[in-house]
Amino acid sequence: TTPPMAEPFKTFINPEVVTRAAGHLARHDPGFDGDAFCAAVVPHLAALELKARAMCVADALERHLAADFEDAAAHLERALRPLNAPPGTGGLDGWFLWGAGEFVARRGMAQPVRALSCLREMTQRFTAEFAIRPLIAQHPALVFDTLRQWVHDDSEHVRRLVSEGTRPRLPWGLQLRGLIADPSPSLPLLAALQDDTSAYVRRSVANHLNDIAKDHPVVVAAWLERHLPDASPHRRALLRHASRTLVKQGYPPVLTLWGRAEPLHGTATLALAPSHIALGDDVALTITLRSQAGEPQALTVDYVVHHVKANGQTSAKVFKGWETRLDAGQSLTLRKRHPVRPITTRRYHAGEHRVVVQVNGKAVAESAFHLTVGSPAAPG
Known part of the structure; x- marks a missing residue:
């Protein structure tokens, strides 16, 4: 239920x-x-x-x-x-x-x-x-x-x-x-x-600042360039939160300022379980990153859920994932449970929901789950 x-x-x-x-x-x-x-x-x-x-x-x-x-x-x-x-x-x-x-x-x-x-x-x-x-x-x-x-x-x-x-x-x-x-x-x-x-x-x-970034990304990039060097931990945390939309969008000047401009040098896979869920369930994301680089990589790993709309088209929503480091030759597994539950700000519709993993603003892997609304989920 x-x-x-x-x-x-x-x-x-x-x-x-x-x-x-x-x-x-x-x-x-x-x-x-x-x-x-x-x-x-x-x-x-x-x-x-x-x-x-x-x-x-x-x-x-x-x-x-x-x-x-x-x-x-x-x-x-x-x-x-x-x-x-x-x-x-x-x-x-x-x-x-x-x-x-x-x-x-x-x-x-x-x-x-x-x-x-x-x-x-x-x-x-x-x-x-x-x-x-x-x-x-x-x-x-x-x-x-x-x-x-x-x-x-x-x-x-x-x-x-x-x-x-x-x-x-x-x-x-x-x-x-x-x-x-x-x-x-x-x-x-x-x-x-x-x-x-x-x-x-x-x-x-x-x-x-994040509001301003939606209309004037250049202004916020200039703000970071001026205020990020030698920032205190409190200011650094503020500026990271202010950058979140531009980081999710993969805006190159801001990714560069945070040291996240380089694409993933390696491979990525995404597994979702179960593949069929009912509204109210969770989807488990398992992301595996494998380095093919000779040096450590600083990575921002987010994921995008393409929600099905009433007309059958989809609307993308980026969800914050991880700030991590991938050492040379290392394999790294990241796990997260994504709830698909009724909320006041989103109406869910049945159908296939694509999930795309992006690293440093660039898509690297994808998979999909099928959502059923109003009846039990099919077996996964």
């Missing part, structure tokens, strides 16, 4: 979360009608996915918070969880603040300085990475002036917002088309944060 899917993301904003938030808002402003607010949100949640639930919360806040933005922002700030209180206690925090941040972005567009001040408080309880983006689009000079100050903020959450909020292609967020076309305004901010003391901040910088 097919195992149950993980709980949907949409349940992060649920009737209990909304009711609890209404209580916090009412406690800090007796004029706030918590019952009416809940009535405007809760009955609609079941039919909505996560982002739509956050927008429903924002719609209701527009109707039930004070008409004056300064008053509404102050009300939201008073209702926030105190920073010294544990998450989930004593005030607004968590996923409810996605909708609250959207409210600030909508109603604060004409008062961007006040809106940014409010988002600085919110991001320390959840994140304001979605809410700040419309402000960047409408008031780029003002927001970037503020971000240049925030790179020195005492809060790692505020410093992370500098990077995460300006990511050109943030998942679930408004695409910043100006920064997709020209990422240069963000680069000084990333340079200031790439050696941040917080791993949380550095991870965001890596993801931001």
Whole structure:
């Protein structure tokens, strides 16, 4: 039988979360009608996915918070969880603040300085990475002036917002088309944060650079050329994560900078077992590399699964494998179990799924497994 899917993301904003938030808002402003607010949100949640639930919360806040933005922002700030209180206690925090941040972005567009001040408080309880983006689009000079100050903020959450909020292609967020076309305004901010003391901040910088790599690989290659020599272990790890898309694509300048430009000098085989699986099963990959070189080889070994789509065509997805070394004349066996299970971000379809092994960005071996969806697998 097919195992149950993980709980949907949409349940992060649920009737209990909304009711609890209404209580916090009412406690800090007796004029706030918590019952009416809940009535405007809760009955609609079941039919909505996560982002739509956050927008429903924002719609209701527009109707039930004070008409004056300064008053509404102050009300939201008073209702926030105190920073010294544990998450989930004593005030607004968590996923409810996605909708609250959207409210600030909508109603604060004409008062961007006040809106940014409010988002600085919110991001320390959840994140304001979605809410700040419309402000960047409408008031780029003002927001970037503020971000240049925030790179020195005492809060790692505020410093992370500098990077995460300006990511050109943030998942679930408004695409910043100006920064997709020209990422240069963000680069000084990333340079200031790439050696941040917080791993949380550095991870965001890596993801931001990886976003840039999708549109401007030359920019990221130049960044590596400048910042990789003599990098600290923390910075080196950040830059490796920032390079992941270009490494998977086999982009030669980046492979060269990581010492992975040379193709495999030797042979490679891939075995998959079983050859037939049902949705919910795993496929075992066994990769054997044999050196025919007279010196050690530094290898990045990834694999590509060509997922079958509804129309029978395929869509390739690269999965991270191994960073390894193959000594002269050595044989090396690498093993991995690849789960083929229901997830919210991919729909599986029956058929033959090709798996291709790539070494230093170049295909070296392939095999295939047959996936059955909705009925038992054939024997392998």
